[in-house]
Amino acid sequence: MSTATVDDAIARYLDHLTVERGSAVNTVASYRRDLERYRSFLDGRGISEIAAITEEDVRDFLVALRRGDPGSGVPGLADSSVARTLVAARGFHKFCTAEGLAGSDVAHAVRPPKPPRRLPKSLPVDDVLAILDAAGSGDGPRSLRDRALVELLYSCGARISEVTSLDLDDLDREHRAVVLRGKGGKERIVPVGGPAIDAVDAYLVRGRPALVKRATPALFLNVRGGRLSRQSAWQVLVDAAERAGVDKEVSPHTLRHSFATHLLDGGADVRVVQELLGHSSVTTTQVYTLVTVNTMREVYATAHPRAR
Incomplete structure (x- = not known):
């Protein structure tokens, strides 16, 4: 397993989304913003390499997204935004594992919050x-x-x-x-x-x-x-x-x-x-x-x- 920094791994993942998966420009931009939040959170913990991230870090990131974490500049978000950001982080870790940048997928077991069940709107x-x-x-x-x-x-x-x-x-x-x-x-x-x-x-x-x-x-x-x-x-x-x-x-x-x-x-x-x-x-x-x-x-x- 190679040693990779978080910044390098994020850059590679965004390139993968753009080139290999052909994701839309807006989709890639959204992932970039979400992973920037993740990188800021990890920076606040002094984590700069992919191999140093644990499942506990990912779970704490989920908590920070929901409550806000002024120390790392992560704002508290609505459940829908929390879910989207965590999806980006999970996709990132899955990619790192597949590419040999990490020994295991530490985000695999961390699930986004289940959105409240919204009743469909109908008319009389x-x-x-x-x-x-x-x-x-x-x-x-x-x-x-x-x-x-x-x-x-x-x-x-x-x-x-x-x-x-x-x-x-x-x-x-x-x-x-x-x-x-x-x-x-x-x-x-x-x-x-x-x-x-x-x-x-x-x-x-x-x-x-x-x-x-x-x-x-x-x-x-x-x-x-x-x-x-x-x-x-x-x-x-x-x-x-x-x-x-x-x-x-x-x-x-x-x-x-x-x-x-x-x-x-x-x-x-x-x-x-x-x-x-x-x-x-x-x-x-x-x-x-x-x-x-x-x-x-x-x-x-x-x-x-x-x-x-």
């Missing part, structure tokens, strides 16, 4: 219907496109990227179904509701032909005839929510959350919802059941005469 059905009514309220090509887009997002519980990447052949209007390509290129077939099919039909007949500038398989087009971007589709939804007077924060994922919550509220089996959402694990989908349980508690507390 009335708010969703108001947004759908406000999306593409006119009869022009863009209005027809916008209505079809938002209807499809909610009808399928699709991610925004799944809808903007749709081609004409992905939609089976006869059987009211669509092929969605999720994370990792995994395909799933999802049923499409009648109102969404009607909105898509109106767009295909009276809207899309006016937007086409050249041959393209894309279902949703921008005003230049190219495929509608995720950012533009996102803005369509935000504008519709504003026109509908919905004062909550609304994003494409809000409709996805609402889709899942409304299905479960209506009695759908959680494993069916898992398949519709394209979740690889039912555990991910079960988060939505917490929303419905909370709703039931609220209704019970306000409606039952002996609830209090």
